[in-house]
Amino acid sequence: MNGQAKVIAFANQKGGVAKTTTTLNLAVAFAEEGHRVLCCDMDPQGNLTMSQGIDPDTVETSMYHVLVHHVSIREVIRRREIDVACASIDLAGAEIAMSTQIGRERSLEKAFRPIKDDYDFIFIDTPPSLGLLTINALTAADKVIVPVQCEYLSMRGLLQLQNTLTMIRENLNPNVDIEGILPTLVDTRTLHAKEAIELLEESFGERVFASRIRKTVRFAEAPVQGMSVLKYDPDGMAAHAYRQLAKEVLHNGQR
Ligand code: ADP
Numbered sequence: 001m002n003g004q005a006k007v008i009a010f011a012n013q014k015g016g017v018a019k020t021t022t023t024l025n026l027a028v029a030f031a032e033e034g035h036r037v038l039c040c041d042m043d044p045q046g047n048l049t050m051s052q053g054i055d056p057d058t059v060e061t062s063m064y065h066v067l068v069h070h071v072s073i074r075e076v077i078r079r080r081e082i083d084v085a086c087a088s089i090d091l092a093g094a095e096i097a098m099s100t101q102i103g104r105e106r107s108l109e110k111a112f113r114p115i116k117d118d119y120d121f122i123f124i125d126t127p128p129s130l131g132l133l134t135i136n137a138l139t140a141a142d143k144v145i146v147p148v149q150c151e152y153l154s155m156r157g158l159l160q161l162q163n164t165l166t167m168i169r170e171n172l173n174p175n176v177d178i179e180g181i182l183p184t185l186v187d188t189r190t191l192h193a194k195e196a197i198e199l200l201e202e203s204f205g206e207r208v209f210a211s212r213i214r215k216t217v218r219f220a221e222a223p224v225q226g227m228s229v230l231k232y233d234p235d236g237m238a239a240h241a242y243r244q245l246a247k248e249v250l251h252n253g254q255r
Pocket residue numbers: 014015016017018019020021022047128184185186213214215216217218219220221223
């Protein structure tokens with residue numbers, strides 16, 4: 001691929017829906033297809049940073065310094081399975097530190113500009129809120145992938161996210177749009193999961209990916225080893241599911 005990186009944010013203000021898991025494993029699946037991918041960790045909890053074997057507590061320069069002090073993003077990128085722009089615990093203070101800055105919603109977009117030729121894709125992992133860090137991610141993004149755990153309560157959250165996206169389009173980033181909604185943590189044995197996916201498809205139609213990510217313990221095991229599931233269990237069902245999703249996203253992008 002030539003030209004500028006396509007930026008995809010992974011967002012849902014609900015925690016525990018597999019945002020971080022999806023950001024990392026889809027990135028590794030894209031890298032397996034030969035794409036140059038950067039993962040940017042915008043969550044102060046630093047789970048994505050940790051899941052590549054980096055301790056956010058010992059990271060000295062992180063996305064906090066990029067956003068607040070305009071340090072070059074190149075200084076916080078570490079090379080692992082994919083490149084990671086690291087989070088640290090400081091990032092929790094970024095929203096307050098940025099709140100008085102002019103252009104506070106565009107800090108991330110600006111930080112990406114000098115590196116957009118270096119990557120084919122930039123993936124952004126976001127925190128479980130619709131605060132300034134997530135707004136920065138949605139302002140910097142071309143597309144948004146929304147992981148949802150298939151249960152009735154999570155549908156309400158989706159409408160809230162759509163309202164935020166409408167606001168972002170009106171004020172900050174006219175072209176940002178949902179790339180797809182991804183059913184995660186699917187327990188195929190339960191009727192509830194089936195019904196929840198049907199409801200999701202009724203409400204959001206073709207925006208729901210054909211790929212589904214089923215529940216498996218592999219996703220809990222891999223991050224402890226500082227690895228993606230594609231590396232931890234390359235031939236397993238979990239790795240296969242994210243490779244399938246990569247094909248779907250790459251194919252949709254060509255339409
Ligand atoms: P989020 O970033 O949305 O908070 P995570 O990606 O951290 O969510 O996932 C939440 C928890 O669920 C983690 O412990 C993760 O290992 C686990 N998990 C993610 N995907 C799956 C899956 N398909 N099956 C089982 N556990 C999963």
